[in-house]
Amino acid sequence: MPEDKRSSGSDDPKLVRRCLHGDRKAFETIVLKYQQPMLNYVSRMVREREMALDVSQEVFLRAYAALPSYRSQYKFSTWLFRIASNYLIDHWRKKKITAVSLDQPLDDAEDGCTLQVADETASVLLELERKELRARLEKAMDRLPVHLKELFVWRHISGLSYEEMAEIKNLPVGTVKNRVFQAKEMMRGLLEETS
Amino acid sequence: MNCLSVDRLYDDLDGVLTGAEKEAVERHLQACESCRSARAVRGRIAGAAADLPPFEVPPDFAAGVMAGIAALPVPAAKKLRPGLVWTAAAVAAAGAGIGMGMILAGTGTAAWLSRIGPAFGAQLRNAAAFAAKGGKLLFLGGKIILGVSRGVLDFLRSTAEILGPDGRAVLIGGTLVILISGGVFLRRRLPVSERTHEK
Numbered sequence: 011m012p013e014d015k016r017s018s019g020s021d022d023p024k025l026v027r028r029c030l031h032g033d034r035k036a037f038e039t040i041v042l043k044y045q046q047p048m049l050n051y052v053s054r055m056v057r058e059r060e061m062a063l064d065v066s067q068e069v070f071l072r073a074y075a076a077l078p079s080y081r082s083q084y085k086f087s088t089w090l091f092r093i094a095s096n097y098l099i100d101h102w103r104k105k106k107i108t109a110v111s112l113d114q115p116l117d118d119a120e121d122g123c124t125l126q127v128a129d130e131t132a133s134v135l136l137e138l139e140r141k142e143l144r145a146r147l148e149k150a151m152d153r154l155p156v157h158l159k160e161l162f163v164w165r166h167i168s169g170l171s172y173e174e175m176a177e178i179k180n181l182p183v184g185t186v187k188n189r190v191f192q193a194k195e196m197m198r199g200l201l202e203e204t205s
Numbered sequence: 206m207n208c209l210s211v212d213r214l215y216d217d218l219d220g221v222l223t224g225a226e227k228e229a230v231e232r233h234l235q236a237c238e239s240c241r242s243a244r245a246v247r248g249r250i251a252g253a254a255a256d257l258p259p260f261e262v263p264p265d266f267a268a269g270v271m272a273g274i275a276a277l278p279v280p281a282a283k284k285l286r287p288g289l290v291w292t293a294a295a296v297a298a299a300g301a302g303i304g305m306g307m308i309l310a311g312t313g314t315a316a317w318l319s320r321i322g323p324a325f326g327a328q329l330r331n332a333a334a335f336a337a338k339g340g341k342l343l344f345l346g347g348k349i350i351l352g353v354s355r356g357v358l359d360f361l362r363s364t365a366e367i368l369g370p371d372g373r374a375v376l377i378g379g380t381l382v383i384l385i386s387g388g389v390f391l392r393r394r395l396p397v398s399e400r401t402h403e404k
Contacts, residue, residue: 030280147250
């Protein structure tokens with residue numbers, strides 16, 4: 011994960027060891043370190059602020075209880091995201107949320123995009139276009155199947171690498187790349203629909 | 206002119222192309238309006254996604270998590286089972302004892318082994334005799350269980366013949382009811398799973 015989005019995870023195993031020796035303050039350090047990326051991810055997945063807070067809190071509680079199972083050869087962040095991802099899968103299973111079918115055809119026409127390039131000189135217009143695009147992006151994300159949405163969020167919002175995503179989902183890197191590609195192209199198709 | 210694949214455009218946006226590959230892509234983009242437009246669109250979407258505002262974390266979020274954690278026990282690192290520890294300790298102590306014995310005897314390993322050889326052989330014979338007796342006992346036990354099972358089966362067969370089809374049905378039904386009631390009773394009385402950290 012890029013440094014500008016999250017700090018280094020090299021001291022995480024040390025913090026985990028301190029937690030296992032009863033130092034709860036060490037876990038608070040972990041929470042403070044990961045609350046922002048966790049809430050960025052969860053809030054994009056559940057879309058309701060209060061629910062995002064509840065889910066994230068539960069994820070941290072589960073992570074705390076599961077600390078003995080953490081192995082320091084893995085990145086703590088990927089371990090934590092795996093707990094969150096599994097929790098969300100359970101959450102949706104209980105709520106019986108149905109995902110959009112993957113059989114839905116994607117529009118692969120490369121020159122069919124209707125998003126217009128804003129005039130570089132008109133900064134106000136450009137900002138307006140950016141805001142509008144962000145709003146449309148949020149709406150389009152909600153129409154993605156959850157498993158593609160999750161990968162899209164991790165790749166473009168959390169800034170995870172394909173290798174990290176593969177580790178979290180326990181999938182080959184090639185499969186993850188393929189799914190991210192699908193997610194991005196589906197997003198483009200959805201954005202075109204709404205333009 | 207062969208247009209760039211969408212995959213290639215994403216690789217370019219991800220910055221994973223080598224110098225030569227990037228140069229080739231740039232050369233093509235300069236000449237191809239269609240690919241330039243396709244790349245620009247995908248770049249804008251990725252840029253907009255990365256620009257989405259971060260979630261505003263309430264200042265008391267971590268405190269809330271820590272309050273929840275205060276109610277949980279300290280997660281203990283997996284410990285070795287006491288039996289395993291004692292076994293390992295006994296093996297280590299035996300090894301140390303043998304080593305000390307060898308040092309005190311002032312002999313080499315070969316001489317020491319030849320000295321303990323007869324005693325060790327006798328112990329081995331005793332152990333083999335003990336194992337053979339154990340095996341014989343197990344065989345006899347099996348024979349008894351087999352005999353009893355045969356008796357029970359014969360009894361059930363003759364009872365079924367006396368009862369006839371209706372009586373058999375009643376007997377099977379009754380047995381099932383007793384078994385199910387027993388299962389339900391045990392399920393209620395015994396904890397099936399530990400529920401921890403459930404909200």
